Amino acid sequence: xxxxxILLDAIAGKETPRPAWLPFVGCHGGFLIxxxxxxxxxxxDLLVEGLKKAKSLYKPDGxxxxxxLQIEAEILGCDLHWADEVPPAVTSHPLAMGKTxxxxxxxxxxxxxxxxxxxxxxxxKKDIGDDTALYGLICxxxxxxxxxxxxxxxxxxxxxxxxxxxxxxxCAEVCKKSAxxxxxxxxxxxxxxxxxxxxxxxxxxxxxxxxxMNAVYDHIREHGGISSIFVCGDVTxxxxxxxxxxxxxxxxxxxxxxxxxxxLCEAQGKSFGGNIxxxxxxxxxxxxxxxxxxxxxxxxxxxxxxxLAPGCDLxxxxxVKNLQAVADMVxxxxxxxxxKTLQAKEADSFDDIQLPxxxxxxxxILDVITLDSTSCAPCQYMMEAVNKAAEKTSVKCCIxxxxxxxxxxxxxxxxxxxxxxxTICINGEPKFASIIPDITTLVNAIEEAAE
Numbered sequence: 001x002x003x004x005x006i007l008l009d010a011i012a013g014k015e016t017p018r019p020a021w022l023p024f025v026g027c028h029g030g031f032l033i034x035x036x037x038x039x040x041x042x043x044x045d046l047l048v049e050g051l052k053k054a055k056s057l058y059k060p061d062g063x064x065x066x067x068x069l070q071i072e073a074e075i076l077g078c079d080l081h082w083a084d085e086v087p088p089a090v091t092s093h094p095l096a097m098g099k100t101x102x103x104x105x106x107x108x109x110x111x112x113x114x115x116x117x118x119x120x121x122x123x124x125k126k127d128i129g130d131d132t133a134l135y136g137l138i139c140x141x142x143x144x145x146x147x148x149x150x151x152x153x154x155x156x157x158x159x160x161x162x163x164x165x166x167x168x169x170x171c172a173e174v175c176k177k178s179a180x181x182x183x184x185x186x187x188x189x190x191x192x193x194x195x196x197x198x199x200x201x202x203x204x205x206x207x208x209x210x211x212x213m214n215a216v217y218d219h220i221r222e223h224g225g226i227s228s229i230f231v232c233g234d235v236t237x238x239x240x241x242x243x244x245x246x247x248x249x250x251x252x253x254x255x256x257x258x259x260x261x262x263x264l265c266e267a268q269g270k271s272f273g274g275n276i277x278x279x280x281x282x283x284x285x286x287x288x289x290x291x292x293x294x295x296x297x298x299x300x301x302x303x304x305x306x307x308l309a310p311g312c313d314l315x316x317x318x319x320v321k322n323l324q325a326v327a328d329m330v331x332x333x334x335x336x337x338x339x340k341t342l343q344a345k346e347a348d349s350f351d352d353i354q355l356p357x358x359x360x361x362x363x364x365i366l367d368v369i370t371l372d373s374t375s376c377a378p379c380q381y382m383m384e385a386v387n388k389a390a391e392k393t394s395v396k397c398c399i400x401x402x403x404x405x406x407x408x409x410x411x412x413x414x415x416x417x418x419x420x421x422x423t424i425c426i427n428g429e430p431k432f433a434s435i436i437p438d439i440t441t442l443v444n445a446i447e448e449a450a451e
Contacts (some may be wrong), residue, residue, distance in 0.1 A: 002131040003061030005177025005189070011189065011226055013271045013305040018296055020187045020306070021330040022135075022273065023323060025054040026067025026313040028085055036084040037316060042066050044119035048127070051120075055128055057320055057433065059327045062189070065121045065182070067313045068113075069139040069193055069377060072174055073147035075112035076104045085316035086375035093150035101170050107177045107182075107313070118185050127188040133189055137426035140194020141171040141212040151385050155438035157204055164208060172212035176219045183225045190220050191228040191251065195312075195377045197242075198233030205241045217246040230275075232278045232312035233378045234420040234434040241375070243268040254278060254311035254435075255420060258300040266303065273307030276326065277403050283315045287325035287382075291339040294329045298336070313375070315405060345399055353411030358377075358427040363396030364449050367425040369418045370405045382422040382436050389442035395450040 001017070008019040025032075028411040029050025030040030041045045050064050062427040068087045074080055077099065080088035094104065105111065109118050124134055139147070144156050145168045146153050179190045197209055213229065220227040228249035229242055235252060242250055243264045250265055252258075252274040263383045274297070276282060297308065308330060314323075316347075329333040356365055366386055370379035383401060402412040402420065416425050420434040426440070426449045438444070 001061070004131050004133045007061040007133045007307060008226070010187065010305055010307050011228070011271050011275075013229070013269060014351050015304045016306075017303070018059045018333075019301070019308040019330055020273075020305060021132075021327065022060050022062040022309040023060050024064055024067055024310050024313050025051060025058075025325075027085065027316050028314040028318055029054055031085075031316045031318075032320070035209065036424055038082045038084065039064065042113065042116065044116045044123070047116070047120040047342075048123045051124060052128065055132060057327075058323050059331055060132065062190070062307075063128075064135040064137045065124060065126075066117050066351070067111075067137055069137075069143060069195070070109060070147070071113050071117070071400060071424035072178055072375045074142055075107055075114075075147060076146050076174070083374055086372065087313070090147045090376055095148045095167065096150040096152055101167065105307060107174050109181045114181055118181065121182065121185045121187060130423070132290065133226075134187050135189045135191050136379075137191045137193050138175055138178040138181065139385055140192045140197065140229075141175055141216065142200075142209050143166050143196040144174060146196050146377075149441070151381055151388065151436065154385075154436055155440065157200070158438075162206075165196065166340055168208055168212045169215075172215045175212075175216040179216065179225065180223065183220070183223055187225075189228055191224045191230045192216055192247070193230045195232040196381065197238060198231055198235040198419065198434055199378050199381070200238070201435075202238050202241045205238045208370050209447070210241065212308070214246045221246070221374070223425055233422075236420075238383045239264055243270055249273060251309060252311070257322050258297055260307070262263055262301055262306075269428065271307065271325060272301070273309045275311045276319075278311050278315055280410060282310060282318045282322050283292035284407065284410075285331075287320065288342050289345070290322045290325040292342055293338065293450055294326050294343055295339045298329070298381075307407040307438060312371075316320070320395050320441075321324060340432075344384055348411070350411035350414050353408065353415055354413050355428060357410075360404065361398070361427075363398060364446050365427055366390070366397055366399045366410065366446070367416060367428070368399070368401050368422060369409065370401055370422040371401055371421075372405050373401055378434070378436070379422045382424065382432075385436050385439060386424060387441060389439050389446060392439060393443045395446050397446060
């Protein structure tokens with residue numbers, strides 16, 4: 001049985017001889033071949049070279065053709081900021097700058113970087129497609145709506161409901177066109193990646209997101225495809241409504257309790273996947289950390305309808321040996337048995353990390369704990385909200401982003417008692433955990449802290 005078949009069986013909810021293995025190789029593929037993220041995400045040849053290198057190193061059952069949630073936004077007129085080690089970030093929002101939906105261009109495979117995606121997909125299908133499931137990742141309707149509208153969407157969800165629904169419905173139509181491009185050229189699975197849905201309530205998810213997502217999943221199914229809903233970020237509050245969509249598979253980030261997700265998915269007849277820690281284990285840990293993490297996830301998830309995967313897009317410079325340790329755990333039963341004898345290391349106390357003296361500071365200190373606002377959409381929009389709120393208030397604000405891609409960031413997360421990403425702390429108190437407040441609410445919270 002090929003690895004591709006194991007993965008497709010897992011998505012179908014079947015028992016598999018071992019866990020299916022899906023490393024989300026995005027710009028990490030550029031790292032593997034010595035190229036920057038920008039070079040990698042703008043070249044079909046480099047995408048193919050990086051993914052074939054990943055296949056030889058990590059023995060995956062599936063791979064994404066390109067992990068970049070800005071492809072559609074770029075075509076629709078959003079400006080992008082490019083960098084060496086992360087995917088591009090959206091820096092402008094056309095619908096917030098006076099344009100209307102009617103002003104936006106049509107999406108098709110000749111626009112933007114879709115020709116690069118199509119060329120890479122065709123080559124990968126021919127070279128590795130027999131034994132590797134190829135994923136087409138598309139930007140989900142809510143995240144794409146946020147790219148077009150900006151942070152105002154969070155207030156508009158209360159004051160301009162019909163307008164927000166109109167934009168998200170439009171974005172769902174864009175999703176269908178993107179899915180068709182991948183399906184027409186041989187993608188095996190369409191993952192609708194919608195990280196910003198981690199920042200809204202279950203009620204808002206059902207009101208604004210579920211109808212749009214179901215329209216996309218139903219379209220994919222009608223065209224012979226398989227679908228996955230993929231939410232990076234802490235989506236704990238929305239897990240139940242996610243499993244009630246018509247997607248075939250649910251894929252989640254590291255902050256999710258896999259035993260709970262397994263229970264919810266079994267109740268809805270869906271498969272599920274996740275959720276290896278990206279930074280503390282894969283990026284900053286070692287091989288033993290990776291093995292212990294994977295062993296724990298496997299024991300909670302079982303071998304029925306389960307796909308082992310990182311919680312989100314792999315950081316650029318993840319050590320190869322850590323992902324190879326994961327691959328060994330997947331493919332080698334003896335490695336799994338041996339890993340059971342490993343002892344977890346004593347947790348870092350972060351004694352050298354000192355918090356500011358919030359009581360004596362002039363003004364208000366805003367600590368924002370993120371994965372990395374240059375590569376994580378919820379983190380980016382949370383930082384954008386904090387900066388806008390600071391501009392609107394007369395209170396003196398000191399804003400610090402603490403990225404958990406480095407030890408200092410993890411230390412601040414521990415010291416501040418933060419459990420979810422991203423989180424805004426005001427004068428040392430976690431106030432907005434994995435939910436982006438509208439600007440008025442955030443300004444009021446800042447001014448209350450200053451009194």
